[in-house]
Amino acid sequence: MPFLSGIPPFRPERPVFAIVLGNTLLSTVPGISAAGMSPEKTVLTPVLDSELITHGDIRSRKWKPNTPTGCPTPAVITRAMMTLLGMVPLFVNSGLTTQPVIPCLDVYGEPGKDPREGDAVPRAHELYARGEQVGRFLSQSADLLLLGECVPGGTTTALCVLRGLGIPASVSSSFVNNPVALKEAICARVQERIQADEAKGIRAGNTKDPLDIIRIGGDPMLAVAVGIAASFKGETVLAGGTQMLAVAALLRELGKKVPSVVTTVYVRDDPSAGFAATAVMIGARVYYVDPGFASIGHTGLARYCVGEVKEGIGAGGAMFLARIMGKSEEEIREALLTTVSGY
Template identity: 45%
Template sequence: MNYWIKPQPLDFNVEHPFFLCVLSNTDTAKIPGISAAGRSPDVIDYTPAGDAELVTLGRTICKSEPPMTPAGSPTPAVITRAALQLTKIPFLFINSGLRVIPKIPLLDVGAKPGGDIRTAKGVLDVGLIYENSVELGRQIKRLSDCVIIGESVPAGTTTAMCVLKALGINARVSSSYPENPLNIKEQTVEEALSNKGISFGDLKDDPMRAIEYFGDPMMPCVCGLVKGLGDTTSVLAGGTQMMAVLALIKHIGINSDVSIATTKFVAEDKTASFLETVSDLGFKSYISDPGFNLSKNPGLRMYESGDVKEGVGAGGGMFAAGIMGIGQDELRDQVELICDQVF
């Protein structure tokens, strides 16, 4: 049944899974051409809130149009909703620096929206976010033996790239665009590093400052959650953004049972180094394939051409579905049904 997840997660014996998704906004996302997490730049701030509403309610309230890429591919929230519906896994969303608040039940770790890393600090009150998230992780630990943690943060691959460079890790990040705008990302990262007087690897021993200068508010939240969860199994649900979080977890010195699950669209992205970097960091990765090449929905088939790739914990949601016995066809059928209902 798990053939659509590689490697097969045979070592997962989960009784009480729980799904979390961390939501953040940043000014970095407003740099033209840097993110496809929204049909146009003026709606990017609505994307995390819309994702959360869609997963929870099956519709968006904060904006009449549900999140989609400029090319018209549906948000990966449809995958996450399908996985959570089929598995009936309990879930909650966390506000870690939102500008637009979704109209759903929401946890809050006291974060402010992130800045433009070129000209301002990426994250304010890093310590507060981290400590609040540690405490939240300790509480959730009592409820679950496996916590899957996703994110929705437009332009998060750019902040991920900058943090990785500050830590001395020469990794390549993916993009929600079919054509990765690496030139824009690299220019943004170079400007951010230069303006703060930081060179490659300067902050390898100060990961919290790397987050403060160059990260986004999702990062200290997820790091804190993993710390608080302790020996409870954690699965980071995401691509190269969560790859950067793994690097932070390692540099902070958090000793936890943590792995990462993403989609085949990230793993097969030749402009990114997901598999190589995760392996070099010493963590295990799981890759889910929803079989969208067989989909009747043209927007979902566009994922196969590199549109969207990942987000809102989609890879981790599919991973959870797989370990709970859901097959690829069943998952894809449910995603298509949700797309028909929403779009």
């Protein structure tokens, strides 16, 4: 199995790695997200991950954003690659419950609400426009935009959005056992809410408009990431799993160019997600990264191979970037092992 599933037809000179942080209150629903030691702690993971990537350790809180079983956050992988490349990523705050401890390009959004109760992202159209503004700024100097995300619970909002777009897709999970039934039940409940509102004469908005679909059942990251990608002038590569497929699908529905997507083989190999088939449906070219965690010599990373975590905060994209910027597979694996051992 090669490290990269294909060679991209571009070699960037001035790449920018932007990581959109966001929350959805769905991550606090027990059983939805493994991106944190407990459901309540998942909401802090974007802030802790960004601190870890920037400083190499977490000083602001006394716990780590690991899974309940102690599997290390994928931020360790992103940190290792940024150190190897001497790069500083740009964190974008799309809407968080907690103030970050490192600088973020802030669009001044709010955390996504529980879409079963009401609109998840009331300001979706405005956040999209602010994302476009970020894309315009980045277009001035960068020739490649690698766009990642960190939204605990975000595969569930991605599922609601894919369903809203009429795409019969599944999504992946940070759990070994994807809580598919729970996610489906949430999306069905959202659909019922919209239908009940419409029956009562409450207009739900044009539910054919991709941004209205985010408003109803998405999360703030989706609105902002779609806006950034829609206005960035250079090459865009979406770094992530099924959440980034939702971003690609939204861009297609908006009539924009569909970017490539890069993710890990652990997402590809999740039988509950059907990643490759969904990518084909959407028309997104996909690059897969296989860092060979089974033999890397770290039990926490080896658990990625049995389906825990799998991907997150642009980890797959970070390894992809290191490779296309000329780092060898050996350098990449050595950097990963050094960083995860010190974590």
